Amino acid sequence: MAALGRISNLLLRSSLNQTRRQLSATAEHGEQSARLWKILTFTVALPGVAVCMLNMYLKEQQHSHEQPEFIPYSHLRIRSKRFPWGDGVKSLFHNPHVNALPDGYEGHDE
Template sequence: MFSRAVLRAAAQQPRFAARNTVRNFADNAFNKERAAVKEHAGKSAELWRKLSIYFVIPCVGLAGLNAYNLWNEHWEHEKHLPPLSERTEYPFQNIRMKNFPWGDGDKTLFWNENVNYHKQDDE
């Protein structure tokens, strides 16, 4: 008797499964909201792509041109200064309590011969 009930339940199982209708998940509120968010994200990404191409890149180019002009103006100004050996050396410049452990001991670690100058004392 028990085996007949099990067989009957097993035979009826496919019938009930066949009766289930296919649900349309596109009508779900969650899926509609998700599609709206995806559409909005696509529009936002397109906006930022256009801003990057048509606004940011030209601004970077203009900033580079401005930096180039300022650089040239600075070095044009430097050309009119007296040579390093004729410039005034103030008492607070190039103070040495003891020699540096590198080189001749008078030049700092980042010494640049084209920019830095130290008048030697004639003592």
Template structure:
């Protein structure tokens, strides 16, 4: 039962069915990772315009710190209510 199956036969039939497909998936994951790594350095995306919509970024309680930035704030990707961090 600890393997995630709840039948009497166990997980052997599942692994027999998945076994031939696992070696085919690993190169695909590797090629996709390489593609993302090589193309991500060449693109320089522009920041979207900061539009102050009234229904976005509603603060009921302030965040820890200055009130706007979370602990995982990324100044390049996240837009604050007054606009972008510079």
């Protein structure tokens, strides 16, 4: 019985030592991996975000800010019942410059 206890104790120690070695190797690999991702963040990701922001800014400068023409299509802006907020005609995220009401844009008498 005592021999069985000694054997199990030896096996437990050897598995713990092996686990410690694996963890230390993983930690070294983890430090290298963290360094790699830090370098990639500063050399690839941040410049990539900056280029995308510049592209968006330049496209916005070229974009016309005129109100689109109102065409009263019968299949658009159907209101079968009133919205439960405000005056009941405007959608929840209504933008008077872009979103037309069923009879045209706000503030325009045509």
